[in-house]
Amino acid sequence: MKRFAALFAALDRTTRTTVKTAALASYFRSAPDRDKLWTIALLSGRRPRRTVTTTALREWAAERAGIPLWLFEECYPVVGDLAETIALVLPPASRTSDEPLGHWIDEIRALAALDEPARKARILDAWDRLDATERFLFNKLITGGFRLGVSQKLMTRALSQATGVAEPELAHRLMGDWTPDSVTFDGLVLTRDPAADLSRPYPFYLAYQLDDEPAALGDPADWRAYWKWDGIRGQLILRGGEHFVWSRGEELMTDRFPELAAARDFIPPGTVLDGEILAWRDAAPLPFNALQKRIGRKSVPKKLLAEAPVRLMAYDLLEWRGEDLRDRPFDDRRARLDALVAGLPPEAPIMASPPVAFQDWTALAAERARARDLGAEGLMLKRGASPYLAGRKKGDWWKWKVDPLTIDAVMIYAQAGHGRRATLYTDFTFAVWDGPALVPFTKAYSGLTDAEFRQITQWVRKNTLDRFGPVRQVRPEHVFEIAFEGIQQSPRHKSGVALRFPRMARWRHDKPASEANTLADLKDMLAQYG
Amino acid sequence: MVLSVTDQGIYCAAGDFHIDPWRPVDRALITHGHADHARPGHRAYLATHAAAPVIRHRLGDVRIETIGYGEPRRIGDATVSFHPAGHVPGSAQIRVEVAGQVWVASGDYKTAPDGLSEPFEPVPCHGFITECTFGLPVFSWAPQAQVMADIDAWWAANAAEGRASVLGAYALGKAQRILANVDAAIGPILTHGAIEATNAVLRAQGLALPDTIQVTPETDPRDHPGALVLATPSALGTPWMRRFGPASTAFASGWMQLRGVRRRRAADRGFVLSDHADWDGLNTAIRATGAETVLVTHGYTAPFRRWLAEQGYDAHVLSTEYEGESLDTPDPTEEAAA
Ligand SMILES: [Zn+2]
Ligand SMILES: [Zn+2]
Numbered sequence: 043m044k045r046f047a048a049l050f051a052a053l054d055r056t057t058r059t060t061v062k063t064a065a066l067a068s069y070f071r072s073a074p075d076r077d078k079l080w081t082i083a084l085l086s087g088r089r090p091r092r093t094v095t096t097t098a099l100r101e102w103a104a105e106r107a108g109i110p111l112w113l114f115e116e117c118y119p120v121v122g123d124l125a126e127t128i129a130l131v132l133p134p135a136s137r138t139s140d141e142p143l144g145h146w147i148d149e150i151r152a153l154a155a156l157d158e159p160a161r162k163a164r165i166l167d168a169w170d171r172l173d174a175t176e177r178f179l180f181n182k183l184i185t186g187g188f189r190l191g192v193s194q195k196l197m198t199r200a201l202s203q204a205t206g207v208a209e210p211e212l213a214h215r216l217m218g219d220w221t222p223d224s225v226t227f228d229g230l231v232l233t234r235d236p237a238a239d240l241s242r243p244y245p246f247y248l249a250y251q252l253d254d255e256p257a258a259l260g261d262p263a264d265w266r267a268y269w270k271w272d273g274i275r276g277q278l279i280l281r282g283g284e285h286f287v288w289s290r291g292e293e294l295m296t297d298r299f300p301e302l303a304a305a306r307d308f309i310p311p312g313t314v315l316d317g318e319i320l321a322w323r324d325a326a327p328l329p330f331n332a333l334q335k336r337i338g339r340k341s342v343p344k345k346l347l348a349e350a351p352v353r354l355m356a357y358d359l360l361e362w363r364g365e366d367l368r369d370r371p372f373d374d375r376r377a378r379l380d381a382l383v384a385g386l387p388p389e390a391p392i393m394a395s396p397p398v399a400f401q402d403w404t405a406l407a408a409e410r411a412r413a414r415d416l417g418a419e420g421l422m423l424k425r426g427a428s429p430y431l432a433g434r435k436k437g438d439w440w441k442w443k444v445d446p447l448t449i450d451a452v453m454i455y456a457q458a459g460h461g462r463r464a465t466l467y468t469d470f471t472f473a474v475w476d477g478p479a480l481v482p483f484t485k486a487y488s489g490l491t492d493a494e495f496r497q498i499t500q501w502v503r504k505n506t507l508d509r510f511g512p513v514r515q516v517r518p519e520h521v522f523e524i525a526f527e528g529i530q531q532s533p534r535h536k537s538g539v540a541l542r543f544p545r546m547a548r549w550r551h552d553k554p555a556s557e558a559n560t561l562a563d564l565k566d567m568l569a570q571y572g
Numbered sequence: 573m574v575l576s577v578t579d580q581g582i583y584c585a586a587g588d589f590h591i592d593p594w595r596p597v598d599r600a601l602i603t604h605g606h607a608d609h610a611r612p613g614h615r616a617y618l619a620t621h622a623a624a625p626v627i628r629h630r631l632g633d634v635r636i637e638t639i640g641y642g643e644p645r646r647i648g649d650a651t652v653s654f655h656p657a658g659h660v661p662g663s664a665q666i667r668v669e670v671a672g673q674v675w676v677a678s679g680d681y682k683t684a685p686d687g688l689s690e691p692f693e694p695v696p697c698h699g700f701i702t703e704c705t706f707g708l709p710v711f712s713w714a715p716q717a718q719v720m721a722d723i724d725a726w727w728a729a730n731a732a733e734g735r736a737s738v739l740g741a742y743a744l745g746k747a748q749r750i751l752a753n754v755d756a757a758i759g760p761i762l763t764h765g766a767i768e769a770t771n772a773v774l775r776a777q778g779l780a781l782p783d784t785i786q787v788t789p790e791t792d793p794r795d796h797p798g799a800l801v802l803a804t805p806s807a808l809g810t811p812w813m814r815r816f817g818p819a820s821t822a823f824a825s826g827w828m829q830l831r832g833v834r835r836r837r838a839a840d841r842g843f844v845l846s847d848h849a850d851w852d853g854l855n856t857a858i859r860a861t862g863a864e865t866v867l868v869t870h871g872y873t874a875p876f877r878r879w880l881a882e883q884g885y886d887a888h889v890l891s892t893e894y895e896g897e898s899l900d901t902p903d904p905t906e907e908a909a910a
Contacts (some may be wrong), residue, residue, distance in 0.1 A: 054831070055841050109709050110882065116875040117710045122832045130710035130829070178831075191835075465833055492836075 045073055046081065046143040047175045053190050062192060066200035075227035076144040082231075083222050085197045087291075089186050093153040094161055096124055096185060102162055106169065107131040119458055119512050120465075125181030132169055132177065139171040150183055195433050205231060213245045213432050219294050243277045243288040244314065244360050244368065245432035249422065249439035256403045256423065256442060266372065266426055267398040267406055269418040270441055271355055272330050272527075273320035274337065278302060278354050278392075280313045281364075287319070298336060299352050301391045308390045309382065312364035315392070316430075317356035327417040329530055330542065353391045356383065357422070360430055368430035372438075375430070395422075413444040414571060419527065420444040446525035446543075447567060450550055452518045452558045454480055456502045459487070466495045467502045467514075470546075472524055474537070476561040480518055483537035483564060489525070489546035498549075521558050523548040529564075529572050537561060539568050574650075574668055574675040574699060577890055582677055582701065586670040587650030589618075591677045594893040601652065603679025604663035605630060605744055608894045618645075620654050622690070622777060623662030626744060629773045641690065657681040658692030659847050660745030661774060667695050675699040676861065680894075682846065683853040686716060688752045688779065689745070694860035701890060702858060704871035705848040706826050707879075713826070713850045719843055720753045726822060726841055731759050731798030736819040738801040740808040740839065743767045745847050746824060747802050748774055748781060756782035759798035763787065764812070766804050793817065808839065826850070858885070870894040 052065035070078055083089070104114040114131060121127040149168065153161045172180055182188050198216065202209045212231065218241055220230060252259075259265060275290040285306050287296045296302075299319060321328040321336065332350040336342060359379040360368055367375050383394040398421060400406040406421070413420050420443035428438035451472035459468035469487050473480035490498070498520070508515040525547035532540035576583055581593030581600075589599040596613035603609050603619075605626035610619075617636040619627055624638045639645060641664065644653045649671070654664035657679055665678040674697040681703065685691040713719075723739070730737040741747045743766040751761065751771070761784045763771065768786040775781055785796065793799065793816050801816060808821060821839040826846025828834050834842035849857060858866055858880070867890040868877050880887035 054835075057840065107709060110879075113709065113875060113879055116872070117708050120708060120872075121710055121830055126831055127710060130712070465827070465830075465836075 043143055043146055043176045051175055063196055063200045067203040070201055070204035074142055077142050079222040079227050080143055080147055084188050085192055086194055090147050090151050093150055094184055103128040103131055125185050126178055128181050129174055129178035135170050135172055137171045146180055218242045240281050241286045246290050247431045248434040249441045250436050252440040252442040262402055264425055266424050268395045268422045270420045270422045271318045271320055272419045273318040273333055276319045278315045280309055280311050283311055301352050304391050308386050314361035315356045316358040316360055317354045319352050320355050321350040322353045356392055356394050371427045372424050373426040410444055446527055448523050448525045449559045450521050451524050452480055452555045453520045454518050455513050456516050457513045467499045468495055474559050474561050474564055481537050481561050484541045484544045486524055486544045486546050518555050521550040521553040522546045523550055529568050531572055539564055574670045574673050584650050584668050587647035589647055591666055601666050604660055620662050620664050625773045625777050655695045656690035656693050658689050661689050673698055677701040680848055682849045683857050686749050688749050696862050699865040700861045700863035701867045704868050704876040706850055707854055707872040707876035709851045711829055711850045719845050723843055724755045727800050728758050730820045736793055736799050736801055736816040738803055738816055738819045738821045740803050740805040740823040743770050743804050751781045760796045762799050762801045764803045764807050767802050
């Protein structure tokens with residue numbers, strides 16, 4: 043683990059991407075193959091199955107540290123990370139270990155077959171052989187949630203530097219549902235395996251949010267506009283008589299959406315579609331929470347299939363008759379997509395996202411204003427000449443979301459954040475007036491600057507009325523403008539509504555609490571947009 | 573009770589004086605010169621010989637009487653004496669004896685020697701007022717020599733790559749502790765104005781510090797290649813730093829023990845270095861006093877009190893307005909001097 047710990051320390055102590063890439067590339071040149079595979083796996087969100095409960099880890103760590111469990115629990119919110127809390131409270135190790143990363147992962151996986159006392163003995167033994175950083179990493183491997191501040195793109199670049207394989211090729215090879223047990227480093231990274239290629243998706247091209255006016259994009263004639271739908275971005279792959287559905291998060295979701303299997307009846311093999319999976323009925327999308335019910339389940343009961351049937355709203359055609367089309371202009375790909383979809387019968391689960399015609403930017407802005415009524419989030423703007431790139435790139439694709447809904451609310455509860463925000467109050471509960479009472483209706487975590495979070499943290503410390511565990515009830519004094527993308531009825535919430543993507547848009551220093559919005563205002567919004 | 577808390581601060585009724593009061597009083601006994609302990613506006617101050625010059629420097633023309641460590645003084649019906657707290661040069665714990673009852677107000681303290689401050693001395697007492705800035709078992713400091721070796725290695729590596737090393741540290745105590753313990757042979761040492769002002773005060777009272785060069789608007793970093801630049805925490809990330817170009821930045825604080833805080837500071841490195849006691853230091857110090865009653869102030873007071881109570885102490889929380897090792901509020905006196 044020493045080499046991996048050194049890599050982690052090098053990555054953790056710099057914010058400069060060039061330094062991170064160099065550290066990672068040098069690791070990929072020198073580490074054993076199995077460690078390299080596991081490192082790639084961990085950096086792309088794959089991790090060993092959990093074999094110990096966090097409850098057990100907490101108890102064993104407190105016992106080993108000679109402190110009562112309640113004191114351990116006091117430390118956890120301060121540190122903001124369980125693996126780190128454990129690493130910090132334990133006494134120094136009495137031995138050292140030269141075993142590589144792969145060994146410790148095997149050790150963790152072997153725990154599954156053991157009974158509780160044997161697991162405990164193995165964990166205590168490991169803690170006593172690992173130094174502070176190694177111990178933190180060991181705990182992270184067990185608890186998950188590994189974040190090394192290394193994007194997939196940065197990892198791919200480092201791996202490319204170390205192996206000489208081109209970045210786009212590597213990005214493609216690393217996709218799919220491989221595990222470090224199912225492949226070798228040679229097989230995954232260095233050589234091309236045609237069988238694995240069958241299910242492999244293309245790296246998604248992601249758009250940036252357009253913050254300026256679209257006039258800055260230049261001549262409207264160079265641009266195409268489409269509705270941006272609020273579903274799950276995915277790729278439908280038809281190859282060799284099979285089909286595969288991938289989410290943007292690189293999760294294979296074929297079995298969750300059995301409706302899409304019917305695509306095989308209408309579309310020839312050697313086709314890859316990029317689009318949005320939507321719950322869809324009667325020519326309109328269902329609210330996102332209908333789709334949400336489908337996401338959580340690996341197999342779908344009949345009732346749910348009938349309630350929330352899904353379709354693929356196709357945006358782009360990436361592969362046709364086995365040929366990779368990504369280098370061709372968008373207009374070209376889109377023309378083929380339209381031809382393909384035009385030939386489909388109505389029962390096929392595939393549609394093409396309809397284009398939005400416009401002559402100038404003003405006309406398009408007027409179209410965008412209609413988005414919420416159509417159940418869309420806004421518009422996608424794509425340059426007609428653009429290739430399909432990999433990852434989030436500025437320039438050719440933009441999402442131009444409709445302006446959010448907003449409401450002014452009073453902050454009533456505050457809670458400290460996690461991880462890098464552990465010493466700041468960042469998680470707030472907001473309320474609106476219902477007569478003389480404040481009714482909580484949403485939480486929000488983001489939207490303020492670091493300086494504002496520091497300022498509100500100081501204020502929270504001095505204006506706490508009551509404490510409930512980590513939550514502080516504060517003086518109802520500050521008003522924030524809460525922005526959100528949608529509003530739905532929710533019997534689970536006291537206020538009767540649930541918001542989609544709430545965040546703090548602005549701290550309204552100019553407004554006293556008495557001028558915040560009311561529950562009646564919120565109900566009006568529900569009636570209009572819910 | 574020998575000591576209690578009023579709206580003004582920690583108070584001794586028998587001697588009619590306050591210790592580190594946060595509102596103006598007639599007679600103030602001051603443990604050390606940090607802004608949350610030595611405040612302006614009192615009629616009369618009493619501090620150690622070694623702490624007084626900094627207090628004068630920060631508060632201007634105030635009436636300060638000084639006293640040596642261990643020297644008893646009668647005030648009303650109380651006998652007081654000052655004892656080294658090991659926190660910063662001149663810092664003291666204040667012992668107060670009234671009718672055979674002994675109480676000690678420790679101010680801020682750390683138990684490990686730092687090569688600059690007068691080393692901490694345990695003072696036997698019945699009641700002990702302790703800070704607990706780092707009063708949780710996740711805080712445990714590595715030996716100072718190891719931290720200084722890490723700082724030297726970071727500085728030397730930057731110097732070899734032709735980059736300046738900008739290190740954020742508090743103007744009183746931390747900055748001089750670093751100065752006194754790094755390997756000054758690695759390169760020149762530049763200082764922020766607020767730090768240099770404190771250096772001058774401490775040098776004048778006989779503390780040995782390596783040579784430093786104050787950064788002024790005319791300073792050209794190219795004249796000082798491979799420099800270590802000591803900055804106040806509030807100067808990190810401001811235009812003041814821009815003159816050093818693509819420098820490597822670091823911050824020295826006990827809070828750097830936590831990865832989340834380290835990452836939030838967005839400095840390249842975080843060195844775990846505190847002028848406060850760690851968890852073991854607090855527990856050892858409290859045990860060494862033999863006190864039965866322990867009052868805990870600034871820091872993780874609620875859990876630390878409960879822990880002490882479970883260890884058999886008569887433990888209580890004392891609400892004060894001291895701030896501990898703050899990360900987010902810049903010291904106003906540093907701002908003014910900058
Ligand atoms: Zn202090
Ligand atoms: Zn203090």
